[in-house]
Amino acid sequence: MILVLAEHRRGELRDVTFEMLSLAERISKESPMEIASLLLGGERGFIDKLKDFCDRIIFVDSPELKNYSPEPYLEAIKKAIDATSPKLIMISHSSFGMDLAPFLSEKLSLPLITDCVDVSLKEGRLATLRQIYGGKIFSEIRLKPYERYLVTVRPGTFEPEIREKRSASVMEIPFQAGTYKRRFLEYIEEKIEDIDISSADIIVSIGRGIGKPENIPIVQEFADEIGAVLACSRPVADKGWLPKSRQVGISGKTVKPKIYLALGISGSFQHQVGMKNSKTIIAVNKDPKAPIFNIAHYGVVADMFQVIPVLKEKLKK
Amino acid sequence: MNIILCVKQVPDVTEADIRIKKDGKDIEKEDLEMVINEWDNYAVEEAVRIKEKYGGKITVITLGDEESEDVLRRALAMGADEAIRIDEEGFEGSDPRGIALGLYHVIKDxxxxxxxxxxxxxxxxxxxxxxxxxxMLNIPYATLAVQIEIKDKKVIVKRELESNTFENVELPIPSLITIQSGINEPRYVSVLGIRRVRKLKIEEKFLDDLEIPPDKVGEKGSIIESMKLMPPPEGKGAEIIEGSIEEVCERLAQIIKEKGGL
Structure with missing residues (x-):
């Protein structure tokens, strides 16, 4: 059996759950086995949403499982594993799975490969594909033989669709909460301090290639000139050179402008998740191997500071 | 507040052209500059800020070769008090658990x-x-911290989630926190600052001292049987616009006007 841990937050099932179920379907084509969703806490309505995607739903309900915390989740997952004896357990490589999966690996002695962009099972042996060195290199991994494997799957990698509709049976497992050392307190949503970049038609976005904060006015002036808003990738917001509300990516904003002009952005997957659905993506980067060129429609291998003044002139005409 | 800080040295590949070694197991590191892992640099700064506020001692630990002493000296220059290097001999080819075991056997005491x-x-x-x-230490933890507040023997950690959302969780002391980038602005480390800590002793530990069964670390202890590195698969990729800056910008301007409705 493949056991997919459903991910939900604040009353919503997250897309990555269905992405993992679609990957599970593909794996089960090669190695026939049942697909199960494990739902911890959350709402009963989630069961209907998951039903078509799997053969079984294992539901563990408790107020302690409503908001994620590693200790009660460990106990509930251990019960689910004991009840179903899965070959492969899948969790998302999100803020949730990054926190939980290594803890499960240690406490339940599960061999773990994190942040997979592909997973296969052949003759009971796990193989995965990962990206390393910021996406510049791929790494194909074959594991030693184990009874059970745990993987985390990179969000946004698989389409959240399945080929064959299933009809899941539901199994509930009772749960008695214990006492825990870590306590969930509250969710916080960051206020937008200035403009909302997600509604812009044209976005000029800067990355590490901006070099120093003194260079930002050059790009700001260019953006103003062509009626674009200025956004950035993580390194620029991390350094505090632009507010966090301007950050495009998995932890920041998702944008879909008509034009996304990426200047000096290498294009980590975290960034790509936030902008890959832009209608036209243009990337300017000195490094011809920057991952951004894989998803851009047009690319220029050059120094952004050579391009900006000339392009500004051309657009004035 | 006594803090243990785990750091790692990595090759800087942000602007480098990476080449894969012939055996496909690693990249060529000879021409790459070795630097402190970016996330660890934020962790060093956070530790120093906590020490400045609450007092205590910072012990910085790395597992690596002799060259990785550089990241320890850098942390000492930023404000750490003591440094330990676990020699990597015997740990080559370890999976993350093998590395964590090495750290555990030093930190547990x-x-x-x-x-x-x-x-x-x-x-x-x-x-x-x-x-x-x-x-391994059986202590509570929280990952991806973007803010740490210490109040009455409790730690409030603000964790970064997705889509501009965060959560606050509470941990007792002692506990472990992993640091997300952007949590602070790491201070500048001058050459002079590093020179000043040049003579501080770095304690060295070796696998033999640690009472770790040797088959638990290195390739033997790893869950991985084989790892093959390769360049990214060639996707559809961008249409690369070539020519002089003039020509390139002429074409870009056309595209922007046409697709952007300018």
Missing amino acids: LPFDLILTGAQSADMGWAQVGVLLAG
Whole structure:
């Protein structure tokens, strides 16, 4: 059996759950086995949403499982594993799975490969594909033989669709909460301090290639000139050179402008998740191997500071 | 507040052209500059800020070769008090658990209130070692911290989630926290600053001293049977616009006008 841990937050099932179920379907084509969703806490309505995607739903309900915390989740997952004896357990490589999966690996002695962009099972042996060195290199991994494997799957990698509709049976497992050392307190949503970049038609976005904060006015002036808003990738917001509300990516904003002009952005997957659905993506980067060129429609291998003044002139005409 | 800080040295590949070694197991590192892992640098700064506010001692630990002493000296220059290097001999080919085991066997005998690590590394990016270590030490933890507040023997950690959302969680002391980038602005480290700590002794530990069964670390202890590195598969990719800057910008301007409705 493949056991997919459903991910939900604040009353919503997250897309990555269905992405993992679609990957599970593909794996089960090669190695026939049942697909199960494990739902911890959350709402009963989630069961209907998951039903078509799997053969079984294992539901563990408790107020302690409503908001994620590693200790009660460990106990509930251990019960689910004991009840179903899965070959492969899948969790998302999100803020949730990054926190939980290594803890499960240690406490339940599960061999773990994190942040997979592909997973296969052949003759009971796990193989995965990962990206390393910021996406510049791929790494194909074959594991030693184990009874059970745990993987985390990179969000946004698989389409959240399945080929064959299933009809899941539901199994509930009772749960008695214990006492825990870590306590969930509250969710916080960051206020937008200035403009909302997600509604812009044209976005000029800067990355590490901006070099120093003194260079930002050059790009700001260019953006103003062509009626674009200025956004950035993580390194620029991390350094505090632009507010966090301007950050495009998995932890920041998702944008879909008509034009996304990426200047000096290498294009980590975290960034790509936030902008890959832009209608036209243009990337300017000195490094011809920057991952951004894989998803851009047009690319220029050059120094952004050579391009900006000339392009500004051309657009004035 | 006594803090243990785990850091790692990584090759800087942000602007480098990476070449894969012939055996496909690693990249060519000879021409690459070795630097402190970006997330760990934020962790060092956070530790120093906590020490400045609450007092205590910072012990910085790395597992690496002799060259990786550089990241320890850098942390000492930023404000750490003591440094330990676990020699990597015997640990080559370890999976994240093997590395965490090495750290565990040194840390279990040290007194501490908090352990800080980077949330992940810029090279392999497993994002596992910190949490594995917390599990081995049997202490609570929280990952991806973007703010840490200490109040009455409790720690409030603000974790970064997705889509501009965060959560606050409460941990007792002692506990382990992994640090997300952007949590602070790491201070500048001058050459003079590093020179000043040049003579501070770095304690060295070797696998033989640690009572770790040798088959638990290195390739033998790893869950991985084989790893093959390769360049990214050629996707559809961008249409690369070539020519002089004039020609390139002429074409870009056309595209922007046409697609952007300018």
